[in-house]
Amino acid sequence: MKVAIIDGYVDEPACFGVPPYISPYIRYIAGALVECGIGRDDISYFTIDGIRNSKREDLAPLSRSDLVVILSGMTVPGKYLRSSPITLKEIEYLCRATSGVKVIGGPIRLGYSSEGGMAASTLEMADEDVFVARQDIEAFVHDIIGPGPCIEDPDNVEHRMRTVGEIGRWADRGAFIIRRHPDFPNIMCEMETYRGCGRDTHCSFCTEFFYGPSTYRPVEDVVTEAGSLYREGALYFRLGRQPDLFTYHALDCGDSLPGPNPQALESLYSGIRKVAPGLEVLHMDNANPATIATYPDECSKIMKTILKYHTPGDVAAMGMESADPAVIRANNLKAMPDDVFEAVKLMNEIGSIRGDNGLSHLLPGLNFVHGLAGETKKTFGLNYDFLKNILDNDLLLRRINIRQVMPFSGTPAAEQALPLAKNRKIFLKYKEQVRKDIDLPMLRRVVPRGTILKDVLCEVWGEGSVGTFGRQMGSYPILIGISEKLPLGEFVDVRVTGHGFRSISATVVRE
Structure with missing residues (x-):
């Protein structure tokens, strides 16, 4: 068959x-x-x-x-x-x-x-x-x-x-398939720690609640999977398939927000390092800013564990979605602006130190969704002001993701009359303003001119030019325009020479 x-x-x-x-x-x-x-x-x-x-x-x-x-x-x-x-x-x-x-x-x-x-x-x-x-x-x-x-x-x-139990077996037995990927061995293996939302109420637009309550994979299953992938030749890993890594094997604290379990993350990260000692990248994705703001001591321990075992250039995407309290309440969003600010600040304090690949060890990213119930012209100003406050306080964000809601049947967003078209022109103007006033100066701080970025994978040639576009392997890698045509699939070290809104220009560093 x-x-x-x-x-x-x-x-x-x-x-x-x-x-x-x-x-x-x-x-x-x-x-x-x-x-x-x-x-x-x-x-x-x-x-x-x-x-x-x-x-x-x-x-x-x-x-x-x-x-x-x-x-x-x-x-x-x-x-x-x-x-x-x-x-x-x-x-x-x-x-x-x-x-x-x-x-x-x-x-x-x-x-x-x-x-x-x-x-x-x-x-x-x-x-x-x-x-x-x-x-x-x-x-x-x-x-x-x-x-x-x-x-x-x-x-x-x-x-x-x-x-x-099934995916514990299947992940192990299916590890061989990565060798059939056309990009192998230069592939990032997305790994699951758990799925399903642990909140009592859910964001109006999110599809994660369709998977039911949180179901955690045993630490040993995730570690075994990492070992199987490593034996097949995998070098690049991301713990990305979960809504909030900080609540992996969360503890019931009698609150609507589950409590972090630092020991579970210590066991997970140390275990992966034991079975994949020569890995090149170990990154994460997804953190609930409300978890970090509510449990700063436990989350500080987790961040320090991550820094102990991971590789630099790591990013924790935080689903802020909106800085407008009216939108937050209307859509059961996760955190108020003050909570998000505290989460961003704490992660900067622990993770902003620069690593040997040229990037900070662990930085937050922020996700915004527009077109949600309760959105008005005021919403765009509140979002912009929040980001400007982050910038003015000398805090770093690795990325700012701005998108429009995609309502799915079965979510509250699909049943609501959403202001998708009404605010379209405002949305585009605001997005351009964020790129110009926030993204550009932020990127200059994250990777200043002269920074050497190591192990950049050459991925595509630029159209109508002799240049090459590449990225480092990892979470939300920065797009790098290199000023010469290089063999695709080759890794090079580069020196940053300039900045765009969401990308940088660079030249190859040669011995």
């Missing part, structure tokens, strides 16, 4: 899988197939970019497959340097062009939209050999494989969520 996995990429609030990242879902699917008795050599793996760039003969394993699994889903779509997520038209084409049973799943089960500011549409496929996994795709794929192995009738298979 032959199976093809197509990676159409995922981008969720708490998971990223666009090259050079590979999501954990791909590895879970591969591991589930192996557990069902399908040999590794009978599993082929394609990225959607690879399919676009391939010759017909290179896609023969795809056309011969008995089962085609398509992973996709952009619930917080962004802009990507050299990859484009799969489109609905491409999904439809691949379903027509392949003869096997097709299973589509991932975050796309929640809906599909090409950009923020537009409501997501429900994915419906009419073909009789195409099935949409309405819950976890890895569990559905596992359950449709019967003895032999063979494909059971998908119509008779229950849609369900996978268990923590």
Whole structure:
């Protein structure tokens, strides 16, 4: 039995899988197939970019497959340097062009939209050999494989969520699939510590609550997965698949906000370092600023643990979403502006020291969402003023992400009359002002002129010029324009020569 996995990429609030990242879902699917008795050599793996760039003969394993699994889903779509997520038209084409049973799943089960500011549409496929996994795709794929192995009738298979125990096994058994990625070995392995939101109430627009309450993976399972990936040749890791790393294995403090567990993070980080001693990058993603502001002592311990074991250039994205108290209350957002400011300040105090790759060890990033209920013209001014206050207090932010809400069916945002179009012109003007007045001076502080940045991966050549664009491997890497044409896939050290709003220019440092 032959199976093809197509990676159409995922981008969720708490998971990223666009090259050079590979999501954990791909590895879970591969591991589930192996557990069902399908040999590794009978599993082929394609990225959607690879399919676009391939010759017909290179896609023969795809056309011969008995089962085609398509992973996709952009619930917080962004802009990507050299990859484009799969489109609905491409999904439809691949379903027509392949003869096997097709299973589509991932975050796309929640809906599909090409950009923020537009409501997501429900994915419906009419073909009789195409099935949409309405819950976890890895569990559905596992359950449709019967003895032999063979494909059971998908119509008779229950849609369900996978268990923590299952992904512990599947992540280990599916680690081999990373070697099939076209960017290997230069890939970031996104790893899951837990999923599901631990808050009593949820942000109006967020899709994380669809995964239910927080379900924590055992420390030993995550460490085992890291070891398996390392033995397969992985060098770049990110603990990114969770809504708030600071509440991994959280403690019940009798409050609506779970309490951090510093010992769990110490065990996790030290364990990963033991099984992957030669790793090049160990980064994180996602921190709830309310957790840090409410539990500063515990979170300080966690930050110091991170600095002890990680690699510099780390970023903790904080979902602030809005500095307008009216918007915060109307959408059950996580933290008030004062809480976010304190979280940013504490992380700067501990993490802003510069590391050996040229970047600060651990900096916060801030996410803003516009088009939410309660938003008025005043909201844009409050957001801008908050960011200006961060700048004026000499605090560092690695990134400021500004996007428009993408309402998904089943979230409160989908039921509300949102001011998406009404404030469109104001939004664009405000975004430009933030880029000019905040991003530019902030970037000059984060990487001053003359800073040497090490191990920059050359990724694409500039159009109409002799230059090269590259990034360091890691969380939210800075885009670097290098003033000469260099071999793609090569790592170089560079010296910063100038700054744009969200990128820098540099020259190669040669011995």
